Amino acid sequence: MRLLQITASSVWRGHEQQIVYYYDAFDSKIEHQVLICPTETKLAEIAVSKNYNVHALPLKSEYSRRWIKKIIQVIKNEKIDLVLIHNSTAHTLCVIASLLSIKKTPLVFFRTLIKDIATNPLRKWKYNYKHLVKLICVSQAVIDVLGPSIKDHSRFTIVGSATNLDDFKRTSKSYKLHDELGLPRTTQLIANISAFVPFKDHYTFIKTVNILKDKLPNAKFLLIGTGKMEDEIKAFTKELGLENHILFLGFRNDISEIFADFDLFLFTSKLEPTGGVLLEAYASHVPIVATNAAGIPEVVNHNQTGLLCEKENPESFAEAVLTVLENKELKEKFIKNGFKHLKENFTKEVITEKMREELLKIHKNHS
Incomplete structure (x- = not known):
């Protein structure tokens, strides 16, 4: 599996820490991985210090042409076969990049927020985009809120939070x-x-x-x-x-x-x-x-x-x-x-392995 992880988040909280857990754990267990994240963030700083295969670039808009171009380029040049998305802005950028690409690489969104999307038609469409093949949620509570807006509930699964x-x-x-x-x-x-x-x-x-x-x-x-x-x-x-x-x-x-x-x-x-x-x-x-x-x-x-x-x-x-x-x-x-x-x-080891197994299963079903 050749994996791209992407976040457009500029903060450092539990989810961003979990991205680091995933990258570290996957490094020796999958064929190849890449990270895309904003510059001048703690995540970018850690990625550089740990010699991750990282592309860090400034983000000025949810519809950044530079980011969209970079996503398409990385997927093509590094032969990515699965994209793991970590926040809503990155979700938007990845869907646009997918729409502009001939080859439709499967997208997976790791959702950690409890927030209703039913009032926004564009957001509902984005979550039901056909090449977004899996919605991995951090808890059943997240699924319960998203559920009424998602047509295919078979795309839901749960991978919880982790601590080290x-x-x-x-x-x-x-x-x-x-x-x-x-x-x-x-x-x-x-x-x-x-x-x-x-x-x-x-x-x-x-x-x-x-x-x-x-x-x-x-x-x-x-x-x-x-x-x-x-x-x-x-x-x-x-x-x-x-x-x-x-x-x-x-x-x-x-x-x-x-x-x-x-x-x-x-x-x-x-x-x-x-x-x-x-x-x-x-x-x-x-x-x-x-x-x-x-x-x-x-x-x-x-x-x-x-x-x-x-x-x-x-x-x-x-x-x-x-x-x-x-x-x-x-x-x-x-x-x-x-x-x-x-x-x-909920340890780092338990949760990262659970995520890896889930991604491998998704890759196998969509390759």
Whole structure:
């Protein structure tokens, strides 16, 4: 199999990390592969540092002629027989390139977003394009939203998120955060790591803290991340008088070093495709309280690897947090079962092999 992986994403998040996992894992297991990505991105930087067969070029438009020309050129010159697409803009560019090409190379789209496409006729057509032979979704929740707009459901399959256990070797407290924040080492840390965007539902996190502040006087609540709603959430925190209880730590490059310092991971997101950060909690031996919504129940088994709560229900979250923190046996059960669940289903090795097998099957059926 000769594979082209392509993304037009300029950010660095879980999906972009997964592209690196795939490229590294496939390198010795398939005949040939190429990566196309935007310049001046972390992905491009990593690709160059690792000597990937990469074509990095600037992207100014979803309909970039330069990108379309490059896609056609790479497919032809490097004899590509399967294209793995990693984001919506790349999907558009690949469909246009396919329309302009005589030889119709099979396209596969790895979809990781929960977003309805039914209101956009052009987008619906793009997802039903006949040479887009497979829609690999990161969870059943993604399929459930896309499903009504897709004519042929046999094109759906699932390959989940992955985490690298080598990146999360610390499974006991280092107290790095306690020392950095000037907190006694007995302080309980209850954390959330996510971008400040609407579906992450930081409002429910703040409301949960408001319920817990008097019940957990020895706790601090940490919000890690950045985003367009950060100032809005900080203002709401101040409005409720929670500035001394909730600490905003911004973007961190040391998540794997500090994760094990958390006593509990509180994840209030209400439209999560899978929640890759939940896998990092498992890896770091941190118990989870999360939302029973979207793709999260595909990662967290209620009362086995963590507790799931009704979305937008701070009372439910507060009760669950107290249940875990006050029951050492339950906490240890979640840590043990969560780590086992991760190793069996969501490690880099498990997921990359599952994707490779899926791509080989697609290649065999369309060659």
